[in-house]
Amino acid sequence: MTLLPTLKPALALACMTVPAAAPAHFLLEYTVDTMIERPGDVPVKLVFWHPFENGHVMDLARPREFFMLHRGERTDLLDTLEPVTFTGPTNGGAAYKGSVPVKRAGDYVLVTVPEPYFEETEDIYIQQITKSFLNRGTMPTDWMTPVGLPVEIVPLNKPYNILTGSTFTGQVLADGKPVAGAEIEIEYMAAEPDMDSSSASAPVTTPPPGGAVVAISDLNGYFTFGVPRAGYWGFAALGAGPETEHEGKELSQDAVIWIRAWDLD
Template sequence: MVFNRKTMTAALSLVPALAAAHFQLSYTEEALIERPGDVPVKLIFWHPFENGHVMDMGEPLEFYAIHRGEKIDLKDTLAKTTFNGADNAAVAYDASVPVKRSGDYVLVTVPAPYYEGSEDIYIQQITKAYLNRNTLPTDWTEPQGLKTEILPLVKPYNVMAGSTFTGRVLSDGQPVAGAEIEIEYMAAEPDMTTGSPKEATVGPMPGGAVVAISDQDGEFTFGIPRAGYWGFAALGVGPDTEHEGKELSQDAVIWIRAYDVK
């Protein structure tokens, strides 16, 4: 099948998954910031759709923000903590990003590879999330030059529930055709004070992970059915394929925020 923008709807499907989706979170309570100040961030490796198993994170290799094209190193804000999921507790990290001037703040997390013993592979999910202050767009349309990333083609911090989100999967800056993208809803958002999940608002989908396939231009489109945070993970699209003698799945993850139209 040849994929293009007209056939992308047909490419989106629910397919069984061998395991629930792992997702690296770079979570803030709000994506639209009204007042200047330090915005708390939680970095968690989790199964947020099902409020499931939490994985131990190693210290991130990189953690920074891009604002007006400039890099703000945030590694000195990292503090190891524990996230208490519904089933288990695991190592996570608290951090913060200084949001002062108007514009976009693109949060970039490059985690240490995680060893998944059940599959005998390493997983590294290079993750982007977006904040904005005063509704001034400055950076969201640009790639961040990562080994692999998803470039949003819809403004990612105020998507309308009931509309669609389109992204382009990149590896070393080049579009990736035929990429498998797992799609996850943050059903239970983290409580920033207690370090545990809030009450889940929905349950996981029957039939396994929600999956889209990118077209020949690396693009995919997904209809956003409800407000909240949505994550997209393009699996194994990065250029690095091995870590410490084992297979590495180097994934590109993006989180977007959708709102109801009122």
């Protein structure tokens, strides 16, 4: 069991959720489910979007890397990607559909390393290195193991079957070392991609007042969030990566992780 460190009072207050001003950008690796019953190719959509408020869709360039880890073995999935247009309520944007070959029991860790995206309104580049998780056969194998990315969030709870009302804890790592004081935006996938139409479903809720929900990592890079609702939750550690510049402009190299929460019957 990993024990979280005792925080100084000021830092402990910083780890509580606080509002941020702007809506959150999130790269989605979306699958309809996280727990796979039968072997086969699982469809996945890569979309750069604002899913909490069902907002603007950003154009996603073809990723630099798209792969999976299963039982410690890496499989390149770039050749499975096909360009599509994903349509939100106000616009459409370039996205991708692909597939994940799920065969043996165990975890399948999906990883996307995108090209940096230029956000004109902020005059910066954004690169969201993203992880999500599938499992077959309820056999845990890989979910808790760092991938070795420039920046990533390592889960301390099994990320594909979090219970609603429980907590999720992650650790922010850059070049394998904990990142203290990282700002983590927290996003609920209130609207989900429709796999057939490549459009947004109707949102099931709206964001709370005050803007994006934010947590701050502690001295050892840990943060904890109480999960209030079933569904997909995303966490983005903003600017936590080692690269800070791209093509002469500021780069926010973010670590993103998606988890799935479930209600008890």
